[in-house]
Ligand SMILES: [Zn+2]
């Protein structure tokens with residue numbers, strides 16, 4: 002019998018790709034001449050924003066909470082921590098397992114974009130809608146890009162995209178997998194990793210969280226033998 006969760010995942014992926022295709026059609030109908038610059042810039046902005054979001058979410062679940070934290074512990078904290086122990090396990094997941102959960106969130110993010118009026122000359126809309134669509138598409142691709150960075154022999158086109166730095170690179174991502182696992186959290190393209198690392202962005206953010214809440218990053222983790230046993 003088919004797993005009900007898998008039906009939800011397949012439906013979410015189908016729904017998400019349908020919304021993306023519909024938005025692409027609307028943008029193509031409306032964009033003409035100079036508007037294509039707005040579309041291109043919007044897509045690029047969305048792609049960069051997705052890399053930042055991937056880092057922020059990855060950092061949060063790596064550094065805070067435990068597998069026993071209510072709601073997020075089992076579904077989010079656990080997979081991120083387990084991934085440090087066994088980085089190859091995710092390569093065994095098929096396309097639906099890899100992308101199903103993400104599609105639920107990205108479909109919800111995309112829904113407001115359907116309501117934005119699009120017509121020729123609507124420059125702001127022709128930047129904003131592609132940005133949202135690009136962001137959602139890149140967030141959708143993040144798990145897949147991350148998985149490919151751990152595959153021993155990815156398809157040739159994937160290896161090309163990795164070498165061209167258009168998706169997360171293999172060597173680049175290994176910086177994160179070097180103990181103590183506290184650098185290079187971005188896993189869409191990794192473009193922002195060197196910048197955020199130079200700025201000590203996440204270390205500073207942990208200082209802000211500590212000052213505001215009294216919660217120290219990695220504190221709960223150290224109580225349960227961090228990154229070695231779950
Ligand atoms: Zn991690």
Ligand SMILES: [Zn+2]
Nearest residue numbers: 084088147174
């Ligand atoms: Zn990884």
